[in-house]
Amino acid sequence: MPSSRATATATPVLVVTRLDDATADLVINELHQREVPVVRLDPGDFPDGLRLTAFLDGHSLTGVALTATRTADLAGIRSVYWRRPTAYVTGPGQVEQWCADQARYGLGGVLAALPGAHYVNHPWRNRDAEHKPVQLAVAARCGLRIPPTLITNDLDEARRFAEQHRPVLYKPLWNSPYVGPDNRPLTIWVDDVPPDSLDAGVSRTAHLFQQRVDKAADVRLTVVGQRLFAVRVDSPGLDWRRTYDHNSYTLINTPADVAHAVRAYLDTFDLVYGAFDFGIDHTGQWWMYECNPNGQWAWFPGHITAPITDALADQLQHSGEPRER
Incomplete structure (x- = not known):
C-alpha cells in the first residue's frame, strides 16, 4: 500500500x-x-x-x-x-x-x-547570505540584537576596540581550510583576545572582533519555512562546537520578537532555511552571532533531529506549500 x-x-x-x-x-x-x-x-x-x-x-x-x-x-x-x-x-x-x-x-x-x-x-541565495558583515547588518535592521563588532586590518583600531569592549572575541570571517606545519588540518576556534595579544599580523587581512556576551547559554535556532526549532545548548566551554560530547541540548520556545525578526531576516535574503546562533545573557536577552544558510543539525539527539527532518521533507515534498496535518 x-x-x-x-x-x-x-x-x-x-x-x-x-x-x-x-x-x-x-x-x-x-x-x-x-x-x-x-x-x-x-x-x-x-x-x-x-x-x-x-x-x-x-x-x-x-x-x-x-x-x-x-x-x-x-x-x-x-x-x-x-x-x-x-x-x-x-x-x-x-x-x-x-x-x-x-x-x-x-x-x-x-x-x-x-x-x-x-x-x-537556492545556491546563489546561500552565497549572498554567507558574509558575516552582511549578516550582522541585516540582523540589526530586522530587529535582532547583535554584540558590538569590529572588522578591521588596523592594529591600533583593533587594540582600541579590545580595550573599550573587553572581553573581546576573535572570530574567523570564513572557515577556510587551514593546514599546520605537520600537514594536519586545523580549525580556528572562537576565542578570547586580550588587547596585548594583538600584533602586526592584524594588518595582513580582515579580522572580526566582537564583544563577548556574558551568556547563560547558547541557542541554535533552526528555521525551516515557517517552523522554528530553538535548541538551548549548555556547554562547559566558550565555543560549544569544541565540546559536543559534554553539551546538553534542550528544545525551548523562541521569543515572539526573535521569531518575527528571524523571519524578516530570511525574507531579506530569500532563504527558506537558516541555522542561527545566539547567546542568551543572564537577563534572558537573545544576542545573534551569525546565521549559516546551510548549517548542520544532524548531531542533535534524535528527538530534535526528527522534527527538523520532517520539516525539511515537507518543504521538498510539497514544494514549499504547507501540507495538511
Whole structure:
C-alpha cells in the first residue's frame, strides 16, 4: 500500500551534495519512507561520474543529468535540496582550471535554473547570505540584537576596540581550510583576545572582533519555512562546537520578537532555511552571532533531529506549500 504521505506525482526531489553527508541522509531516508523519488548528485563528480545535456529555446530548459545510477529530467524536478557538494574537479594546469571554470558556470548555471523547482536554499541565495558583515547588518535592521563588532586590518583600531569592549572575541570571517606545519588540518576556534595579544599580523587581512556576551547559554535556532526549532545548548566551554560530547541540548520556545525578526531576516535574503546562533545573557536577552544558510543539525539527539527532518521533507515534498496535518 502506498504511504498516505506519498506524492501525487512521480516528480523527484534533487539532492545536491557529496557522498558523505549525514544531514542529507536523514532527509533522503524520510523522503524514501514517504515514497517520494529522489535523485542525488554531486557536481564534484562532473565530468567523469556525471553527464549533462541541457537544451534552451524560447520556451524552457529541458534535458537530463545522468549519474551512475540515476537520471534526472531537468524539466521535471519538484524541489532541490542544496546541501554540501564537493568542489568542481580541477588540477594544477591552466587547462584543468579552465575546464573546472566551465563546469562551474555550465553545470552550476543549469542546476541553478531548473524551471519551477523549489530550492532549499537556492545556491546563489546561500552565497549572498554567507558574509558575516552582511549578516550582522541585516540582523540589526530586522530587529535582532547583535554584540558590538569590529572588522578591521588596523592594529591600533583593533587594540582600541579590545580595550573599550573587553572581553573581546576573535572570530574567523570564513572557515577556510587551514593546514599546520605537520600537514594536519586545523580549525580556528572562537576565542578570547586580550588587547596585548594583538600584533602586526592584524594588518595582513580582515579580522572580526566582537564583544563577548556574558551568556547563560547558547541557542541554535533552526528555521525551516515557517517552523522554528530553538535548541538551548549548555556547554562547559566558550565555543560549544569544541565540546559536543559534554553539551546538553534542550528544545525551548523562541521569543515572539526573535521569531518575527528571524523571519524578516530570511525574507531579506530569500532563504527558506537558516541555522542561527545566539547567546542568551543572564537577563534572558537573545544576542545573534551569525546565521549559516546551510548549517548542520544532524548531531542533535534524535528527538530534535526528527522534527527538523520532517520539516525539511515537507518543504521538498510539497514544494514549499504547507501540507495538511
